[in-house]
Amino acid sequence: MLFYCLSCTVIISTTTLIGCGSRKTIENPTDIVPEELLEIGLIGGTPTEIKKFPFLVSIQKLSIPRCVGSLITASWVLTAAHCLVDLNRKTIFMLDPYEFTLISGRTVMASGTMEGQERSAEMFIIHSRFQRPYLKYDVGVILTTKPFVLGPTTQPVELYTMPPEVITFFPSCTLIGWNTGKHSFDDYEGPDLKPNSMKLEMMELKLMSSAQCKAILRGLISMDSVCTYLEEQCPGQSGSPLICGESLFGIFSWTAGCTNSSLPAIFVRVAKIYIWVHNVTHGQYIESFRKRSSLAEESGRASFNLIYLLNICILPIVYW
Template sequence: MRHPLARALTGALALITVAAVAPLASPAPAAADSVVVGGYSVQVEDSPWVVALSSRDRFGGTRAGQFCGGVVVAPTKVMTAAHCLSRTVLGTDVTGVRDLAVVSGRTRLLGTGGREIPVSATWIAPEYSPGTNSSDLAVLTLAEALPASHAIGLAGVGDPAYAPGTSATVYGWGDMTGSGSYASSLRAASVTVLPDSACGQAYPGGLGGRYLESTMLCAGHPRGGRDACQGDSGGPLVARGRLIGLVSWGSGCGRADSPGVYTRISAVAAS
């Protein structure tokens, strides 16, 4: 049975306290200096397409109900990971979450400013496979429109932003160290897009999960220490000013031999 780390806040314990949530795999200590693992502080004004998914009803008010990330791709559309809307994460069917919302324009989850916009509809890619995390994509429709300037462009098939060796940035409010220390302010980490061959070697199948290059890409750092982590699921991976991936899964956080795996936007955006 496969146990990759699905990078959302999961389980009923999240209703009681965020700190009690443990990852599905036991990560080794990460060489992290901040969050996202190995990251640095950023202001949401500089990346207005980054948003937080929230439900205080399901996850409490400690972090404004944040449990996943998302990215604005049109004034009323937000992409996130399909597994963020699963019963495993939410503890109920997504249609039963009464206060599902997107937090936009707020660097600190409990800060002032920004908007909390209700989600009016959800769509999950029909090809999504919970068993493999293939096509791990969902789209949220917002009840109110955001400015068009908040949306980021998508990298299509053949875009050089997907080339191995390309510098990319992942964003989120997730775990700082891989051991349950969560961020209250938006962070980012610089990673490098890796060749499919390296991703396949890292995740050949079995307990660590299988990398599927048709719908996934992976990114990390040769020495580890830079990665998305628990709570970052659905957040954006950006290269050359375009969206190339969504945080999906991985084994541990910040391991040199276990890079983060992302939903490949060019493979799923046209679904």
């Protein structure tokens, strides 16, 4: 389970950053390590069912819950870019899709549960402007090896496409995800430490004005971001969708702190990256980095070798 907390919550004309439970003085902004896996799950949510949010997908690495995604077509899942890269490297290094499984149509994630559908990942694509440490343009998509079968508990979500300059008033928006409990991602590395169950929950979040968010997090957000208040709440897993009205409005990226309404949660603004998502899911790989599954690459090489052997062995016999 990935949950990100930026190492700073408030920056006030100094280099002292108030971290999640610790203080750190940064000599250079590029030295900031922006992500920190918190030993905490979704807080402040209420139970819900997958049929109310049939676009929700659990992204798992080696059967370990890692992030949340949103089904945007039968074959494509939208999530945060940092879910698809190796966080132990300072440079951007994409993980192997072969290790990932996508699960839809499931209210409770529990071992042995047969509810829903499972698909393997074939390809990852992330935005080429994705930056660490500040997680700008933190957006990525996953192509499945075969499409999900659409039904009452598996349906794509509509993307919010109104440009950011068009102001739409939403009294509140809804974040959805599985409550993984008070565990860090590392707690799940052992086969005996996987959670017994992860229940689907939802929470209402109020949008914060861009001016106020920028005042709190100076220089750490851009036009591709949208902020919400956290009133005794914690958003949970990275990539969780923020639904405003009936559309996917934001993708959870990181937070400067939990259960404190003065500190925001940061989401990727879907309207800002909508055109990019449309392009890459239609074969136009502009401003993107791609990574295919090692299994798919092996299959491709095997097919090429077979064709090559046929050409050099069989065709000469035919012509002879």
